[in-house]
Amino acid sequence: MIAQHKLALAQVLARARRAPLAWLMMVTVIGVTLALPAMLYVALDNMQRLAGGLATTPQISLFMAMDASREQVADVETQLKNRADVATWRFVSRDDAWKNMQADAELADVAAGLKKNPLPDAFVIEPKEHDNPAALDALQQEMQHWSGVESAQLDAVWVKRLHGLLALGNKLIALIAALLGFALLIITGNSIRLQIANQHEEIQLSRLIGATDRFIRRPFLYAGTLYGVGGGIAALLIVLAATWFFNDSVAEITALYASDFRLTVPLADMALPLIVGSALLGWLAARFAVGRALAGIENY
Protein backbone atom coordinates (compact mmCIF):
# COMPACT_ATOMS: atom_id res chain seq x y z
CA MET A 1 0.00 0.00 0.00
CA ILE A 2 2.79 2.41 0.91
CA ALA A 3 4.61 1.30 -2.23
CA GLN A 4 1.53 2.29 -4.26
CA HIS A 5 1.59 5.77 -2.72
CA LYS A 6 5.30 6.12 -3.39
CA LEU A 7 4.68 5.09 -6.97
CA ALA A 8 1.92 7.66 -7.45
CA LEU A 9 4.08 10.38 -5.93
CA ALA A 10 7.02 9.40 -8.13
CA GLN A 11 4.75 9.59 -11.19
CA VAL A 12 3.60 13.08 -10.24
CA LEU A 13 7.14 14.28 -9.58
CA ALA A 14 8.34 12.81 -12.87
CA ARG A 15 5.52 14.62 -14.66
CA ALA A 16 6.43 17.86 -12.88
CA ARG A 17 10.04 17.41 -13.99
CA ARG A 18 8.96 16.91 -17.57
CA ALA A 19 6.87 20.10 -17.53
CA PRO A 20 8.49 22.34 -14.92
CA LEU A 21 7.12 25.53 -16.45
CA ALA A 22 3.50 24.43 -16.20
CA TRP A 23 4.09 23.36 -12.64
CA LEU A 24 5.79 26.63 -11.73
CA MET A 25 2.96 28.61 -13.28
CA MET A 26 0.33 26.80 -11.25
CA VAL A 27 2.30 27.24 -8.05
CA THR A 28 2.75 30.94 -8.80
CA VAL A 29 -0.93 31.46 -9.52
CA ILE A 30 -1.90 29.78 -6.27
CA GLY A 31 0.84 31.62 -4.38
CA VAL A 32 -0.18 35.06 -5.63
CA THR A 33 -3.84 34.37 -4.98
CA LEU A 34 -3.20 33.23 -1.42
CA ALA A 35 -0.68 36.02 -0.77
CA LEU A 36 -3.43 38.65 -0.91
CA PRO A 37 -5.44 37.53 2.12
CA ALA A 38 -2.21 36.52 3.86
CA MET A 39 -0.81 40.02 3.46
CA LEU A 40 -4.03 41.54 4.77
CA TYR A 41 -3.77 39.25 7.74
CA VAL A 42 -0.20 40.37 8.38
CA ALA A 43 -1.27 44.02 8.11
CA LEU A 44 -4.09 43.49 10.57
CA ASP A 45 -1.89 41.56 12.95
CA ASN A 46 0.65 44.38 12.96
CA MET A 47 -2.08 46.96 13.46
CA GLN A 48 -3.25 45.03 16.47
CA ARG A 49 0.28 44.94 17.83
CA LEU A 50 0.74 48.64 17.16
CA ALA A 51 -2.55 49.48 18.88
CA GLY A 52 -1.62 47.36 21.87
CA GLY A 53 1.74 49.04 22.24
CA LEU A 54 0.66 52.68 22.01
CA ALA A 55 0.42 54.97 25.03
CA THR A 56 -3.29 55.54 24.58
CA THR A 57 -4.21 52.62 26.78
CA PRO A 58 -7.65 52.75 28.30
CA GLN A 59 -7.98 54.30 31.73
CA ILE A 60 -10.48 54.02 34.50
CA SER A 61 -11.06 57.20 36.49
CA LEU A 62 -12.23 56.34 39.96
CA PHE A 63 -13.89 59.29 41.79
CA MET A 64 -14.34 58.98 45.53
CA ALA A 65 -17.46 60.34 47.15
CA MET A 66 -17.11 63.82 48.61
CA ASP A 67 -17.74 62.47 52.06
CA ALA A 68 -15.45 59.46 51.76
CA SER A 69 -13.28 58.93 54.80
CA ARG A 70 -9.49 58.60 54.85
CA GLU A 71 -9.95 54.90 55.70
CA GLN A 72 -12.08 54.32 52.62
CA VAL A 73 -9.44 55.98 50.44
CA ALA A 74 -6.78 53.81 52.04
CA ASP A 75 -8.98 50.74 51.49
CA VAL A 76 -9.26 51.48 47.78
CA GLU A 77 -5.50 51.91 47.64
CA THR A 78 -4.85 48.49 49.19
CA GLN A 79 -7.41 46.89 46.93
CA LEU A 80 -5.72 48.37 43.87
CA LYS A 81 -2.34 47.17 45.13
CA ASN A 82 -3.62 43.61 45.41
CA ARG A 83 -5.33 43.35 42.10
CA ALA A 84 -3.67 41.37 39.34
CA ASP A 85 -5.59 42.99 36.51
CA VAL A 86 -4.44 46.54 37.34
CA ALA A 87 -1.20 47.54 35.65
CA THR A 88 -0.55 50.94 37.28
CA TRP A 89 -2.52 53.50 39.15
CA ARG A 90 -2.01 57.02 40.45
CA PHE A 91 -3.76 58.83 43.29
CA VAL A 92 -4.85 62.41 42.68
CA SER A 93 -5.90 64.00 45.95
CA ARG A 94 -8.68 66.59 45.89
CA ASP A 95 -6.20 69.25 47.04
CA ASP A 96 -3.80 68.51 44.21
CA ALA A 97 -6.63 68.57 41.72
CA TRP A 98 -7.86 71.86 43.11
CA LYS A 99 -4.39 73.35 42.81
CA ASN A 100 -4.09 72.10 39.25
CA MET A 101 -7.44 73.58 38.39
CA GLN A 102 -6.49 76.96 39.82
CA ALA A 103 -3.18 76.88 38.00
CA ASP A 104 -4.80 76.05 34.67
CA ALA A 105 -5.14 79.28 32.71
CA GLU A 106 -8.48 78.32 31.15
CA LEU A 107 -10.05 76.94 34.30
CA ALA A 108 -8.72 79.55 36.69
CA ASP A 109 -11.77 81.79 36.17
CA VAL A 110 -14.14 78.96 36.91
CA ALA A 111 -12.14 78.03 39.99
CA ALA A 112 -12.19 81.62 41.17
CA GLY A 113 -15.99 81.60 41.06
CA LEU A 114 -16.20 78.64 43.42
CA LYS A 115 -16.18 79.16 47.12
CA LYS A 116 -14.67 75.85 48.10
CA ASN A 117 -12.99 72.86 46.46
CA PRO A 118 -15.70 70.90 44.54
CA LEU A 119 -13.34 68.13 43.50
CA PRO A 120 -13.26 64.65 45.00
CA ASP A 121 -10.22 62.46 45.58
CA ALA A 122 -9.57 60.38 42.49
CA PHE A 123 -7.57 57.44 41.21
CA VAL A 124 -6.38 57.11 37.63
CA ILE A 125 -6.06 53.42 36.86
CA GLU A 126 -4.51 51.61 33.93
CA PRO A 127 -5.90 48.09 33.62
CA LYS A 128 -3.69 45.31 32.30
CA GLU A 129 -6.01 43.92 29.66
CA HIS A 130 -6.10 46.78 27.21
CA ASP A 131 -7.73 45.02 24.37
CA ASN A 132 -10.49 43.13 26.02
CA PRO A 133 -13.50 45.46 26.29
CA ALA A 134 -15.56 42.90 28.20
CA ALA A 135 -12.92 42.54 30.93
CA LEU A 136 -12.55 46.32 31.13
CA ASP A 137 -16.28 46.73 31.53
CA ALA A 138 -16.36 44.11 34.26
CA LEU A 139 -13.51 45.81 36.12
CA GLN A 140 -15.23 49.16 35.92
CA GLN A 141 -18.50 47.67 37.18
CA GLU A 142 -16.76 46.09 40.14
CA MET A 143 -14.92 49.27 41.14
CA GLN A 144 -18.17 51.15 40.97
CA HIS A 145 -19.35 49.14 43.96
CA TRP A 146 -16.32 49.60 46.19
CA SER A 147 -17.20 51.44 49.34
CA GLY A 148 -16.62 55.17 49.22
CA VAL A 149 -16.51 55.22 45.44
CA GLU A 150 -18.83 57.72 43.84
CA SER A 151 -18.24 56.63 40.27
CA ALA A 152 -15.80 54.73 38.11
CA GLN A 153 -15.54 55.91 34.52
CA LEU A 154 -14.03 53.92 31.74
CA ASP A 155 -12.87 55.88 28.75
CA ALA A 156 -13.27 52.84 26.56
CA VAL A 157 -14.91 54.32 23.53
CA TRP A 158 -11.80 54.18 21.42
CA VAL A 159 -11.05 50.61 22.52
CA LYS A 160 -14.47 49.58 21.34
CA ARG A 161 -13.99 51.46 18.12
CA LEU A 162 -10.65 49.81 17.48
CA HIS A 163 -12.09 46.43 18.21
CA GLY A 164 -14.97 47.09 15.91
CA LEU A 165 -12.54 47.99 13.17
CA LEU A 166 -10.30 45.00 13.77
CA ALA A 167 -13.30 42.67 13.81
CA LEU A 168 -14.42 44.22 10.54
CA GLY A 169 -10.94 43.69 9.15
CA ASN A 170 -11.00 40.05 10.22
CA LYS A 171 -14.36 39.52 8.59
CA LEU A 172 -13.13 41.14 5.41
CA ILE A 173 -10.11 38.85 5.33
CA ALA A 174 -12.29 35.80 5.92
CA LEU A 175 -14.57 36.85 3.06
CA ILE A 176 -11.69 37.54 0.67
CA ALA A 177 -10.00 34.28 1.64
CA ALA A 178 -13.22 32.35 1.05
CA LEU A 179 -13.79 33.92 -2.37
CA LEU A 180 -10.21 33.42 -3.48
CA GLY A 181 -10.26 29.88 -2.11
CA PHE A 182 -13.26 29.20 -4.30
CA ALA A 183 -11.43 30.64 -7.29
CA LEU A 184 -8.43 28.45 -6.48
CA LEU A 185 -10.65 25.38 -6.39
CA ILE A 186 -11.76 26.16 -9.93
CA ILE A 187 -8.26 27.00 -11.21
CA THR A 188 -6.63 23.92 -9.70
CA GLY A 189 -9.56 21.73 -10.66
CA ASN A 190 -9.28 22.88 -14.24
CA SER A 191 -5.54 22.22 -14.37
CA ILE A 192 -6.10 18.71 -13.04
CA ARG A 193 -8.89 18.23 -15.56
CA LEU A 194 -6.46 19.07 -18.37
CA GLN A 195 -3.96 16.56 -17.01
CA ILE A 196 -6.68 13.93 -16.94
CA ALA A 197 -7.59 14.72 -20.52
CA ASN A 198 -3.92 14.29 -21.46
CA GLN A 199 -3.86 10.88 -19.84
CA HIS A 200 -7.23 9.77 -21.08
CA GLU A 201 -5.76 6.73 -22.84
CA GLU A 202 -3.83 5.58 -19.81
CA ILE A 203 -6.89 5.90 -17.60
CA GLN A 204 -9.07 4.01 -20.04
CA LEU A 205 -6.52 1.22 -20.46
CA SER A 206 -5.93 1.00 -16.72
CA ARG A 207 -9.63 0.52 -16.21
CA LEU A 208 -9.78 -2.22 -18.81
CA ILE A 209 -7.02 -4.19 -17.15
CA GLY A 210 -8.35 -3.96 -13.63
CA ALA A 211 -7.32 -0.67 -12.03
CA THR A 212 -9.57 0.47 -9.20
CA ASP A 213 -10.87 4.03 -9.17
CA ARG A 214 -8.64 4.60 -6.18
CA PHE A 215 -5.56 3.66 -8.20
CA ILE A 216 -6.53 5.99 -11.02
CA ARG A 217 -7.38 8.84 -8.68
CA ARG A 218 -4.24 8.63 -6.58
CA PRO A 219 -1.65 10.41 -8.78
CA PHE A 220 -4.07 13.25 -9.50
CA LEU A 221 -4.84 13.71 -5.82
CA TYR A 222 -1.11 13.91 -5.19
CA ALA A 223 -0.74 16.42 -8.01
CA GLY A 224 -3.48 18.62 -6.54
CA THR A 225 -2.05 18.40 -3.05
CA LEU A 226 1.45 19.21 -4.28
CA TYR A 227 0.13 22.23 -6.17
CA GLY A 228 -1.42 23.33 -2.90
CA VAL A 229 1.72 22.83 -0.83
CA GLY A 230 3.85 24.60 -3.44
CA GLY A 231 1.33 27.43 -3.68
CA GLY A 232 1.19 27.81 0.11
CA ILE A 233 4.97 28.06 0.32
CA ALA A 234 5.01 30.52 -2.57
CA ALA A 235 2.40 32.66 -0.81
CA LEU A 236 4.49 32.65 2.34
CA LEU A 237 7.59 33.74 0.42
CA ILE A 238 5.63 36.50 -1.30
CA VAL A 239 4.36 37.77 2.06
CA LEU A 240 7.86 37.71 3.55
CA ALA A 241 9.25 39.56 0.54
CA ALA A 242 6.47 42.14 0.66
CA THR A 243 7.01 42.72 4.38
CA TRP A 244 10.71 43.19 3.84
CA PHE A 245 9.94 45.60 0.99
CA PHE A 246 7.56 47.66 3.12
CA ASN A 247 9.71 47.77 6.21
CA ASP A 248 12.06 50.46 4.85
CA SER A 249 9.15 52.85 4.50
CA VAL A 250 7.66 51.80 7.82
CA ALA A 251 10.98 52.52 9.52
CA GLU A 252 11.04 56.02 8.03
CA ILE A 253 7.54 56.80 9.24
CA THR A 254 7.84 55.33 12.71
CA ALA A 255 11.15 57.14 13.21
CA LEU A 256 9.16 60.39 13.00
CA TYR A 257 7.13 59.18 15.96
CA ALA A 258 10.22 58.08 17.88
CA SER A 259 9.15 54.47 17.63
CA ASP A 260 11.12 51.48 16.44
CA PHE A 261 8.03 49.63 15.24
CA ARG A 262 8.60 47.25 12.33
CA LEU A 263 6.25 45.00 10.42
CA THR A 264 6.69 41.40 11.41
CA VAL A 265 5.17 38.25 9.90
CA PRO A 266 3.54 36.00 12.49
CA LEU A 267 5.20 32.97 10.88
CA ALA A 268 4.38 30.57 13.68
CA ASP A 269 0.67 31.39 13.48
CA MET A 270 0.49 31.60 9.74
CA ALA A 271 2.84 29.15 8.01
CA LEU A 272 1.14 25.90 8.93
CA PRO A 273 -2.50 26.94 8.39
CA LEU A 274 -1.57 28.55 5.09
CA ILE A 275 0.27 25.54 3.69
CA VAL A 276 -2.10 22.93 5.09
CA GLY A 277 -5.15 24.91 3.99
CA SER A 278 -3.72 25.35 0.54
CA ALA A 279 -2.83 21.65 0.30
CA LEU A 280 -6.37 20.77 1.33
CA LEU A 281 -7.81 23.05 -1.34
CA GLY A 282 -5.60 21.39 -3.95
CA TRP A 283 -6.66 17.93 -2.85
CA LEU A 284 -10.31 18.90 -2.90
CA ALA A 285 -10.04 20.42 -6.37
CA ALA A 286 -8.33 17.28 -7.68
CA ARG A 287 -10.96 15.09 -6.03
CA PHE A 288 -13.76 16.97 -7.80
CA ALA A 289 -11.98 16.96 -11.14
CA VAL A 290 -11.13 13.24 -11.06
CA GLY A 291 -14.57 12.32 -9.81
CA ARG A 292 -16.19 14.09 -12.75
CA ALA A 293 -13.69 12.69 -15.25
CA LEU A 294 -14.05 9.10 -14.03
CA ALA A 295 -17.80 9.33 -14.28
CA GLY A 296 -17.24 10.51 -17.87
CA ILE A 297 -14.95 7.60 -18.84
CA GLU A 298 -17.47 5.05 -17.63
CA ASN A 299 -17.10 1.73 -19.30
CA TYR A 300 -19.44 -0.99 -18.25
Next chain:
Amino acid sequence: MIKFDRVGKLYPGGHEALKNLSFEIAQGELVFVTGHSGAGKSTLLKLIAGLERATSGTVLIGHQNVSQLRRAALPFLRRKFGMVFQDHKLLFDRNLFDNVALPLHINGIVGQEAAKRVRAALDKVGLLGRERAMPVTLSGGEQQRLAIARAVVSRPEILIADEPTANLDESYATDLMQLFRSFNQVGVTVLIATHARGGEQSGGGRVLHLKQGTLT
Protein backbone atom coordinates in the same frame (compact mmCIF):
# COMPACT_ATOMS: atom_id res chain seq x y z
CA MET B 1 -13.46 -22.39 -15.82
CA ILE B 2 -15.58 -20.29 -18.16
CA LYS B 3 -19.22 -21.13 -18.62
CA PHE B 4 -21.84 -19.37 -20.73
CA ASP B 5 -25.45 -20.31 -20.10
CA ARG B 6 -28.02 -18.95 -22.59
CA VAL B 7 -26.18 -15.65 -22.77
CA GLY B 8 -27.57 -12.79 -24.80
CA LYS B 9 -26.23 -9.31 -25.38
CA LEU B 10 -28.49 -6.60 -26.68
CA TYR B 11 -26.85 -3.23 -27.28
CA PRO B 12 -28.83 -0.07 -26.72
CA GLY B 13 -30.35 0.77 -30.06
CA GLY B 14 -31.49 -2.78 -30.67
CA HIS B 15 -28.42 -4.50 -32.11
CA GLU B 16 -28.43 -8.05 -30.79
CA ALA B 17 -24.75 -9.07 -30.74
CA LEU B 18 -25.14 -12.46 -29.07
CA LYS B 19 -28.14 -14.75 -28.94
CA ASN B 20 -28.77 -17.55 -26.48
CA LEU B 21 -25.15 -18.63 -26.31
CA SER B 22 -24.13 -21.67 -24.25
CA PHE B 23 -20.65 -23.23 -24.05
CA GLU B 24 -17.96 -24.14 -21.60
CA ILE B 25 -14.19 -23.72 -21.65
CA ALA B 26 -12.03 -25.85 -19.37
CA GLN B 27 -8.84 -24.77 -17.69
CA GLY B 28 -5.77 -24.97 -19.90
CA GLU B 29 -7.73 -25.07 -23.15
CA LEU B 30 -6.75 -23.25 -26.33
CA VAL B 31 -9.87 -21.86 -27.96
CA PHE B 32 -10.29 -19.91 -31.18
CA VAL B 33 -13.38 -17.77 -31.58
CA THR B 34 -13.93 -17.34 -35.29
CA GLY B 35 -16.44 -15.68 -37.53
CA HIS B 36 -16.83 -12.66 -39.81
CA SER B 37 -16.48 -9.20 -38.39
CA GLY B 38 -19.74 -8.31 -36.71
CA ALA B 39 -20.42 -11.92 -35.76
CA GLY B 40 -20.01 -11.10 -32.06
CA LYS B 41 -16.43 -12.24 -31.36
CA SER B 42 -15.35 -9.07 -29.59
CA THR B 43 -18.54 -8.95 -27.60
CA LEU B 44 -17.98 -12.51 -26.46
CA LEU B 45 -14.47 -11.71 -25.22
CA LYS B 46 -15.66 -8.52 -23.52
CA LEU B 47 -18.35 -10.43 -21.65
CA ILE B 48 -15.73 -12.82 -20.31
CA ALA B 49 -13.31 -10.11 -19.23
CA GLY B 50 -16.01 -8.10 -17.51
CA LEU B 51 -15.80 -5.23 -19.98
CA GLU B 52 -19.44 -5.62 -20.97
CA ARG B 53 -22.42 -6.97 -19.11
CA ALA B 54 -24.71 -9.65 -20.56
CA THR B 55 -28.33 -8.62 -20.95
CA SER B 56 -29.61 -12.15 -20.41
CA GLY B 57 -28.30 -15.51 -19.20
CA THR B 58 -25.33 -16.09 -16.92
CA VAL B 59 -21.58 -15.86 -17.45
CA LEU B 60 -19.59 -17.86 -14.92
CA ILE B 61 -15.86 -17.32 -14.46
CA GLY B 62 -14.54 -19.80 -11.96
CA HIS B 63 -17.62 -19.91 -9.79
CA GLN B 64 -18.36 -16.22 -10.02
CA ASN B 65 -21.43 -15.01 -11.83
CA VAL B 66 -19.98 -12.06 -13.72
CA SER B 67 -23.34 -10.60 -14.65
CA GLN B 68 -24.15 -10.11 -11.00
CA LEU B 69 -20.85 -8.64 -9.84
CA ARG B 70 -20.92 -5.29 -8.10
CA ARG B 71 -19.21 -2.50 -9.97
CA ALA B 72 -16.53 -2.25 -7.28
CA ALA B 73 -15.64 -5.93 -7.75
CA LEU B 74 -15.06 -5.65 -11.49
CA PRO B 75 -11.43 -4.46 -11.35
CA PHE B 76 -10.52 -7.59 -9.43
CA LEU B 77 -12.23 -9.83 -11.98
CA ARG B 78 -10.41 -8.05 -14.81
CA ARG B 79 -7.05 -8.70 -13.16
CA LYS B 80 -7.51 -12.44 -13.71
CA PHE B 81 -7.19 -11.90 -17.43
CA GLY B 82 -4.37 -10.89 -19.68
CA MET B 83 -5.92 -8.85 -22.45
CA VAL B 84 -4.46 -8.27 -25.91
CA PHE B 85 -6.64 -5.64 -27.54
CA GLN B 86 -7.41 -5.35 -31.21
CA ASP B 87 -5.89 -1.86 -31.30
CA HIS B 88 -2.97 -2.75 -28.96
CA LYS B 89 -3.77 0.16 -26.65
CA LEU B 90 -0.08 0.84 -26.09
CA LEU B 91 0.86 4.04 -24.29
CA PHE B 92 3.10 6.01 -26.61
CA ASP B 93 4.20 8.52 -24.01
CA ARG B 94 6.38 6.00 -22.15
CA ASN B 95 8.99 3.38 -22.92
CA LEU B 96 8.54 -0.37 -23.28
CA PHE B 97 9.42 -1.05 -19.67
CA ASP B 98 6.78 1.32 -18.31
CA ASN B 99 4.17 -0.02 -20.71
CA VAL B 100 4.65 -3.54 -19.44
CA ALA B 101 4.94 -2.44 -15.80
CA LEU B 102 1.45 -0.88 -15.74
CA PRO B 103 -0.53 -4.07 -14.93
CA LEU B 104 1.95 -4.89 -12.16
CA HIS B 105 1.51 -1.44 -10.64
CA ILE B 106 -2.23 -1.90 -10.79
CA ASN B 107 -1.74 -5.18 -8.92
CA GLY B 108 0.37 -3.43 -6.32
CA ILE B 109 3.67 -4.93 -7.45
CA VAL B 110 6.44 -2.34 -7.65
CA GLY B 111 10.19 -1.98 -7.39
CA GLN B 112 12.65 -4.82 -7.92
CA GLU B 113 10.02 -7.54 -8.09
CA ALA B 114 8.18 -5.62 -10.80
CA ALA B 115 11.38 -4.97 -12.75
CA LYS B 116 12.25 -8.66 -12.67
CA ARG B 117 8.85 -9.66 -14.02
CA VAL B 118 8.82 -6.95 -16.67
CA ARG B 119 12.17 -8.20 -18.02
CA ALA B 120 10.96 -11.80 -17.94
CA ALA B 121 7.85 -10.85 -19.94
CA LEU B 122 9.85 -8.81 -22.46
CA ASP B 123 12.26 -11.72 -22.76
CA LYS B 124 9.42 -14.11 -23.60
CA VAL B 125 8.28 -11.97 -26.52
CA GLY B 126 11.83 -11.28 -27.70
CA LEU B 127 12.02 -7.61 -26.77
CA LEU B 128 14.48 -7.84 -23.88
CA GLY B 129 17.20 -5.23 -24.17
CA ARG B 130 14.89 -2.63 -25.65
CA GLU B 131 13.20 -1.65 -22.40
CA ARG B 132 14.16 2.00 -22.79
CA ALA B 133 12.91 2.27 -26.37
CA MET B 134 9.64 4.05 -27.11
CA PRO B 135 6.78 2.01 -28.64
CA VAL B 136 6.67 4.26 -31.69
CA THR B 137 10.07 2.90 -32.77
CA LEU B 138 8.69 -0.65 -32.97
CA SER B 139 7.31 -2.35 -36.05
CA GLY B 140 3.68 -3.48 -36.13
CA GLY B 141 4.61 -7.04 -35.18
CA GLU B 142 6.84 -5.85 -32.36
CA GLN B 143 4.09 -3.61 -31.04
CA GLN B 144 1.76 -6.58 -30.98
CA ARG B 145 4.37 -8.59 -29.05
CA LEU B 146 4.77 -5.71 -26.61
CA ALA B 147 1.02 -5.83 -26.05
CA ILE B 148 1.35 -9.57 -25.36
CA ALA B 149 4.18 -8.98 -22.88
CA ARG B 150 1.92 -6.54 -21.06
CA ALA B 151 -0.90 -9.08 -21.05
CA VAL B 152 1.16 -11.89 -19.54
CA VAL B 153 3.35 -9.92 -17.13
CA SER B 154 1.05 -10.41 -14.15
CA ARG B 155 0.83 -14.15 -14.90
CA PRO B 156 -2.91 -14.34 -15.58
CA GLU B 157 -4.74 -17.65 -15.64
CA ILE B 158 -6.54 -16.68 -18.82
CA LEU B 159 -5.09 -14.92 -21.83
CA ILE B 160 -7.55 -13.23 -24.17
CA ALA B 161 -6.53 -11.83 -27.53
CA ASP B 162 -8.84 -9.97 -29.89
CA GLU B 163 -7.68 -10.29 -33.53
CA PRO B 164 -3.99 -10.31 -32.59
CA THR B 165 -2.82 -11.08 -36.13
CA ALA B 166 -5.25 -8.82 -37.99
CA ASN B 167 -2.70 -6.42 -39.48
CA LEU B 168 0.33 -8.68 -39.69
CA ASP B 169 1.80 -10.49 -42.63
CA GLU B 170 1.85 -14.27 -42.81
CA SER B 171 5.21 -15.04 -41.20
CA TYR B 172 4.67 -12.65 -38.32
CA ALA B 173 1.23 -14.12 -37.71
CA THR B 174 2.66 -17.63 -37.53
CA ASP B 175 5.32 -16.48 -35.05
CA LEU B 176 2.69 -14.85 -32.93
CA MET B 177 0.48 -17.93 -32.91
CA GLN B 178 3.48 -19.93 -31.85
CA LEU B 179 3.91 -17.53 -28.93
CA PHE B 180 0.29 -18.00 -27.83
CA ARG B 181 0.67 -21.77 -28.05
CA SER B 182 3.76 -21.62 -25.86
CA PHE B 183 1.74 -19.87 -23.14
CA ASN B 184 -0.97 -22.47 -23.52
CA GLN B 185 1.60 -25.23 -23.15
CA VAL B 186 2.54 -23.98 -19.67
CA GLY B 187 -1.07 -24.18 -18.55
CA VAL B 188 -2.56 -20.81 -19.42
CA THR B 189 -6.08 -20.87 -20.82
CA VAL B 190 -5.90 -19.00 -24.12
CA LEU B 191 -8.79 -17.47 -26.03
CA ILE B 192 -8.14 -15.95 -29.42
CA ALA B 193 -10.66 -14.20 -31.63
CA THR B 194 -9.82 -14.27 -35.32
CA HIS B 195 -11.76 -13.65 -38.49
CA ALA B 196 -9.72 -16.19 -40.46
CA ARG B 197 -11.07 -19.68 -40.68
CA GLY B 198 -8.50 -22.44 -40.87
CA GLY B 199 -4.86 -21.50 -41.21
CA GLU B 200 -3.98 -20.18 -37.79
CA GLN B 201 -5.91 -22.75 -35.87
CA SER B 202 -4.02 -25.60 -37.48
CA GLY B 203 -2.02 -27.44 -34.91
CA GLY B 204 -4.61 -27.94 -32.27
CA GLY B 205 -7.15 -25.97 -30.38
CA ARG B 206 -10.93 -25.90 -30.22
CA VAL B 207 -12.93 -23.62 -32.49
CA LEU B 208 -16.05 -21.71 -31.53
CA HIS B 209 -17.51 -20.40 -34.76
CA LEU B 210 -19.90 -17.51 -34.45
CA LYS B 211 -22.44 -16.47 -37.08
CA GLN B 212 -24.70 -13.53 -36.36
CA GLY B 213 -24.43 -13.98 -32.64
CA THR B 214 -24.98 -17.72 -32.46
CA LEU B 215 -22.67 -20.71 -32.38
CA THR B 216 -22.60 -22.91 -35.44
